[in-house]
Amino acid sequence: MQTGFVNIFGRPNAGKSTLLNALAGEKLAIVSPKVQTTRHRIKAILTTDKYQVIFSDTPGIIDPQYKLHERMMQAVRNSLEDADIAVLLVDSGDDPVEADAVFEKLRLKAPAIVVLNKTDAVSAEKLEALKKFFTARPYSSKVMEVSALKGTGVQALLDELVSRLPEGEAYFPEDEMSDLPTKFFVGEMVREKIYQLYAEEIPYHTAVVVQEFKEKADLIKIRAEIVVQRETQKGILLGEGGQKIKALGMAARKDIEAFLGSKVFLELFVKVRPKWRDNDLLLKEYGYE
Secondary structure, eight states, X not given: OEEEEEEEEESTTSSHHHHHHHHHTSOOSOXXXXXXXXXXXXXXXXXXXXXXXXXXXXXXXXXXXXXXHHHHHHHHHHHHHHXXXXXXXXXXXXXXXXXXXXXXXXXXXXXXEEEEEOGGGSOHHHHHHXXXXXXXXXXXXXXXXXXXXXXXXXXXXXXXXXXXXXXXXXXXOTTOSOSSOHHHHHHHHHHHHHHHHOOTTGGGGOEEEEEEEEEOSSOEEEEEEEEESSHHHHHHHHOGGGHHHHHHHHHHHXXXXXXXXXXXXXXXXXXXXXXXGGOHHHHHHTTOO
């Protein structure tokens, strides 16, 4: 069978998580219009009787400002090491020179396909210019077009990727969708709602840690902590009379129940941990190895 690692790289907000979900046929990576939503390397495993593809969504490539950013960029570097194929994703509305500068710095070891995303939002002339530009780049073995959000071109991209994978044994059992635990995805669903419901700096100053995950006969009990850096941020998260965090919990619980296929009792608590994004011990505790 064809088997291997297809790792997705790009600038923040290029649509990497949306593309991963579209290729895998399952929502495993959280999505937000805000930049730097993805903090971890998230693997999605797609298995058929003919192939197994392990897709990796990686954080958007940035210049690190603090230790959390450094951990995120380490996830990108790790993904460069084991890629059989690199997908270099470009937002078709962005300046191609900026994307090119990022891709040049990656020093790719694997063959790369440049994928132009959000192609439905640009003119045919702009698209043709982008194809010409990236076809001429030394790291590009092919240029393809998709709209990850609408699913356009996704099957053609998958077919191309599978055709390039080496022959080999499957890395994972056929029923596995990811190598990450269920608790990880639960925490990510809570964090996605924070990105959706809160403005400005709040999402970037928060981490979500699932402290309890107990499966009972008729429901799953989950207790999660939302970590912030300052007391003022805690107040914003809670809202007047706790109304904001109640709305957050209701929205997150709905998605978690759909993901787990079970009734869920979700408790959310807010904890203040000053400068956690620059604290090695806390980053490790929160899953940022």
